[in-house]
Amino acid sequence: MHHHPIVWLKQHVALMVETQHIASLSGFDQPPQHPSVGAFGTDAKARVRSLFFLWKEGPKTLKKRFGLQNLGIEAGLNPGFAASPFDAQPFPCPTVSLYMALLELRDKGLYCAAGDFYIDPWRPVNRAVITHAHADHARYGSRQYLAHRASASVLRLRLGKDIALQTLDYNQSVYMQGVRISLHPAGHIPGSAQVRVEHNGEIWVASGDYKVRDDGLSPAFEPVRCHHFITESTFGLPLFRFPPQEQVFQDIHQWWGQNRSEGFSTVLFAYSLGKAQRLIKHLNPATGPIFVHSAIRQTNSALQADGWDIPELPLPSEGKKEALKGALVIAPPAAARGTWLKAFGPARLATASGWMALRGARRRQALDRGFLLSDHADWDELHQAIEASEAAHIWVTHGYRALFVRHLQDLGYEASVLETPFAGEEAEAEA
Numbered sequence: 001m002h003h004h005p006i007v008w009l010k011q012h013v014a015l016m017v018e019t020q021h022i023a024s025l026s027g028f029d030q031p032p033q034h035p036s037v038g039a040f041g042t043d044a045k046a047r048v049r050s051l052f053f054l055w056k057e058g059p060k061t062l063k064k065r066f067g068l069q070n071l072g073i074e075a076g077l078n079p080g081f082a083a084s085p086f087d088a089q090p091f092p093c094p095t096v097s098l099y100m101a102l103l104e105l106r107d108k109g110l111y112c113a114a115g116d117f118y119i120d121p122w123r124p125v126n127r128a129v130i131t132h133a134h135a136d137h138a139r140y141g142s143r144q145y146l147a148h149r150a151s152a153s154v155l156r157l158r159l160g161k162d163i164a165l166q167t168l169d170y171n172q173s174v175y176m177q178g179v180r181i182s183l184h185p186a187g188h189i190p191g192s193a194q195v196r197v198e199h200n201g202e203i204w205v206a207s208g209d210y211k212v213r214d215d216g217l218s219p220a221f222e223p224v225r226c227h228h229f230i231t232e233s234t235f236g237l238p239l240f241r242f243p244p245q246e247q248v249f250q251d252i253h254q255w256w257g258q259n260r261s262e263g264f265s266t267v268l269f270a271y272s273l274g275k276a277q278r279l280i281k282h283l284n285p286a287t288g289p290i291f292v293h294s295a296i297r298q299t300n301s302a303l304q305a306d307g308w309d310i311p312e313l314p315l316p317s318e319g320k321k322e323a324l325k326g327a328l329v330i331a332p333p334a335a336a337r338g339t340w341l342k343a344f345g346p347a348r349l350a351t352a353s354g355w356m357a358l359r360g361a362r363r364r365q366a367l368d369r370g371f372l373l374s375d376h377a378d379w380d381e382l383h384q385a386i387e388a389s390e391a392a393h394i395w396v397t398h399g400y401r402a403l404f405v406r407h408l409q410d411l412g413y414e415a416s417v418l419e420t421p422f423a424g425e426e427a428e429a430e431a
């Protein structure tokens, strides 16, 4: 039995090639289209010739020969066709189509050539669609930004008052050169979005950072069906399984109460955008007074301006020494390094982070406690989101990408690593 060409082709579906050279590919009668059937015309002979060409040449040769970089090959079976040059026995005709990868990696970031825009570019570009305002995703210097309405003030706070910013609501669409762009809840932090990009029937979703569980602060993650799903893998190891947040908040309250009764104040380190507001939302002020670091108050004010319901909380410098005793203070992790802490007298320190799942993370930071609370998907949530996307191909960024890709392939997914400089929770610590 011959190695069936369709089997071979299916193993090479993710081949990437470049647009402008498609016409020069011999054996292809028509410009590439998507979805697939009939992309090489109705002439069965031409189709078989195209297939044979691909089969013989191999993706690498193809790429080298034509300098192609950004083309996908999709193969399927047309059950109506029964004559074949490959086998003595008739078999269903293989159909092949070429399609442009709608999103591709360029040196400035994830790029959509058809719409001429980037998603979360790491260098200045003309048009940047931003998933959320964390520092590794929202960078300074682009000419135009598109982001969710409820992240506008925080983006201006971080990128400058004068940025050219267009905003969208969830599920609202805009078009760039015929490419449809819409934003969908990512459940990560206030104003965070998955970016859905659609062109010629092909749909990609760049989910940015996300979590599937509802944190009671940001609108909950909504699965978006697509052909290509780009997922983070910050916590893409099975040891990362996060408890329900109710349980974590119960533990925090209990610890805070204990510290208070023993004459200590409680300092809780949390990222100034997202985690801090989630804590504020769920901490019970009946346990004792709550103070915030100035970086967090600044972020709170910006979020309030965008309509987020976040209570006013005092800075430690505004409180009486008496009140600080037994109080809970929320501060960004960077505050641990300065002399800022000394103002509180005896204090116990804790961090709320997904990294607290790792033994040693707490010890290295000289913390008294670590609370396992993350704004990223844990192991189970990653699987949930990937399955719900129903995507044919999964692209993995952040963190444990190579391991996670292998794991997805073992589960039967088509998956690849997407190399980006997004850094997950560590970068957010500096935000």
Ligand SMILES: [Zn+2]
Residues within 6 Å of the ligand: 132, 134, 188, 209, 428
């Ligand atoms: Zn983030």
Ligand SMILES: [Zn+2]
Residues within 6 Å of the ligand: 134, 136, 137, 208, 209, 398, 422, 423, 424, 425
């Ligand atoms: Zn990130």
